[in-house]
Structure formats: structure tokens, C-alpha cells
């Protein structure tokens with residue numbers, strides 16, 4: 538394990554075997570039976586909310602089917618990082634052609650394509666063709682948040698697995714075992730608090746557990762300090778910047794807050810609403826309308842990063858109308 542994955546609890550405690558995945562029983566059972574006769578494995582489509590074990594299951598599956606050299610025969614791609622379907626095609630083709638080492642008997646190579654629902658319909662149509670052309674040598678595991686974002690012809694070629702949010706008892710008991718291994722003092726209530734703040738997203742929960750442990754014991758007080766207050770003060774900074782129409786800076790800070798600190802987009806909106814009303818803008822009703830609009834868009838599943846960036850831009854206009862000069 539590399540140093541960084543040793544340091545990050547989410548990686549350090551990522552289950553290596555299907556059997557160790559918490560909950561998702563029905564999925565683990567179906568996957569375990571697929572593993573028994575890999576030759577007839579179809580392409581797979583994993584759909585579900587963040588931090589519920591999709592990538593973990595895909596990796597564990599590859600590890601079980603391909604055995605020791607699994608790394609050499611597994612390609613992990615992120616659809617939204619690749620520059621387009623042509624790079625995906627090139628990488629998949631090169632990978633599929635790459636000779637198998639002599640003496641190694643593997644049924645196929647595994648291609649894990651994360652964020653497949655971020656691909657345009659045209660790209661997905663091209664992907665479907667790639668899947669067909671290379672199906673003698675490869676199996677795809679497509680991962681997405683919403684299966685509705687995947688075109689029908691791909692869906693119908695895949696066995697679909699729906700991951701659900703993890704329940705409190707599962708997340709709490711997983712965190713308890715991590716605390717034991719890391720020799721971290723904690724209270725039951727603090728772990729429940731972490732669950733409450735992260736709503737069934739195990740990655741987010743483990744990250745919050747680690748940052749709380751970083752400043753001392755895992756107590757309600759420390760959990761709230763790391764989760765709420767620190768991100769809240771960052772939210773107020775972002776709101777201040779965006780009302781001053783400093784869009785670029787505000788957006789950069791927002792990305793750090795959601796990606797590094799793991800604040801969910803919904804929580805960002807919640808804190809943003811509180812911060813904005815504290816400022817007592819003369820045109821607060823415009824701000825309220827904007828916040829409600831983006832809240833709704835997030836609920837119906839629009840792209841959070843794009844939506845929140847648009848909100849920051851809109852706040853810039855609202856701040857200008859209000860003659861806003863800064864909170865300090």
C-alpha cells in the first residue's frame with residue numbers, strides 16, 4: 538500500500554474482498570455467484586449514491602476473478618477525466634491488445650469506467666460499439682450515480698446493480714471497528730452525529746471520523762467542530778467572495794470545500810442560506826429565490842458542480858444590485 542493510502546482511512550479501510558463489503562447483501566450475493574463462473578460474466582452496471590461501495594465492489598470483483606496479477610489486467614478510467622470518447626477508445630484498445638503474459642490464465646481484462654453517466658449520449662453510443670468490438674477480451678464495469686443517465690442500449694447489455702445508502706447501524710459499526718484499530722477514543726453519540734451529518738455516505742463518514750480524530754477524541758464537540766464550524770466559516774467566506782462578484786476565487790474555494798473537505802452540495806446550500814440571511818441584504822428576497830431554485834435543481838439530479846458555480850455567478854449579480862462591499 539502506498540504511503541498516501543496508508544494515511545487516508547478511506548483507502549486503508551477499503552474492503553478488499555466482496556465478503557467484507559458492509560451491507561449491500563443482495564449485490565454481494567449476486568456478484569459472488571458471478572465470480573464462481575467468470576466465463577459467463579456479463580458487463581456490469583453499478584448505480585447508486587456516493588460512498589456506498591460501487592468502486593470498492595468493482596475492485597474486489599476484479600481482484601477475485603483475476604487473482605494475483607489483477608492490477609495488470611484491470612483498467613480504471615474516469616469518464617469525466619478523459620478528454621473524450623476517442624481517448625477512451627484508444628486506451629481500451631491498447632489495453633485489450635496488450636499481450637497476456639505467458640503462463641497466466643485470465644478469462645478477460647476488466648475495465649472499470651467511473652462516472653459513466655457524465656458521458657454525452659454520442660459518447661455513450663460510441664462506448665457501446667467499443668464494448669461490442671472488444672467483448673472477446675474485456676468486460677466492462679460501468680459506474681454511475683443514476684442509471685437513468687445511461688442510454689438504453691448500454692443498460693440492456695449490462696446486468697444492473699443498484700446500490701443503496703448505508704444504514705446508521707452499518708456505518709456506526711464500521712467506524713467503531715476503525716476506531717478500535719486506530720486506537721481512537723470515541724463516544725457512540727459522536728458516531729451517530731457523524732452518520733447524521735453524512736447521510737449514508739461511508740466515504741464522507743470515514744473522512745469526517747479521521748479529521749475529528751486528528752484534533753483529539755471523537756466527541757460530538759470535535760465532530761461538530763470539524764464538520765460544521767470549519768466548513769461553515771469557509772462557506773461564509775465563499776458567499777462573501779461571490780457577493781463581491783469575485784467568481785473565480787469563490788468557485789476555487791467551493792471546489793476545495795466539496796472535494797477536499799467533503800462537504801456535500803446540499804449542506805453547502807444549507808449553510809449558504811443561513812449565511813446570506815445573516816447579512817441582511819436589501820434584496821434578500823432575490824437571494825432566497827436563487828437559493829430555492831438551485832436547491833430544487835440539486836434535488837432533481839442536475840450536475841452539482843455546474844449548478845453551484847451558476848449560483849455563485851448569480852450571487853455576484855445580486856451582490857452588485859445590493860451594493861454589497863463585504864462582510865467585514
Ligand SMILES: Nc1ncnc2c1ncn2[C@@H]1O[C@H](COP(=O)(O)OP(=O)(O)OP(=O)(O)O)[C@@H](O)[C@H]1O
Nearest residue numbers: 547550551558559587588589590591592593739740
Ligand atoms: N459498503 C461499504 N462497506 C465498507 N466500506 C465502504 C462501503 N462503501 C464505501 N466504503 C468506504 O468508503 C470508501 C469509498 O467507497 P467507494 O469508493 O466504493 O464508493 P463509491 O460507491 O464508488 O462512491 P462514488 O460514487 O463517490 O465513487 C471506501 O474506500 C471504503 O472505505
Ligand SMILES: [Mg+2]
Nearest residue numbers: 591592593651
Ligand atoms: Mg467510486
